[in-house]
Amino acid sequence: MIRYRLRCAEGHAFDHWFDNAAACDAELASAAVPCPECGSTAVAKAIMAPALGKAAAPATPCGRPPCACGCPALDG
Ligand SMILES: [Zn+2]
Structure with a gap:
């Protein structure tokens, strides 16, 4: 689960669990995940904002091309 x-x-932000990254893309593409606040199915993955104002944690990208862990894509 991810x-x-x-x-x-x-602009409503919410969290949702998916079986995996591919399932996330598939469910979003098929509008299977409605917003809990307004019911809109026009939802997309939000980019996790970096924690500004805190000491920067060392980046540990997983390195896999379809990086599903939310780390910055460094090999672009
Ligand atoms: Zn909404």
């Missing part, structure tokens, strides 16, 4: 922070077209 949790993603999602954001709908109205």
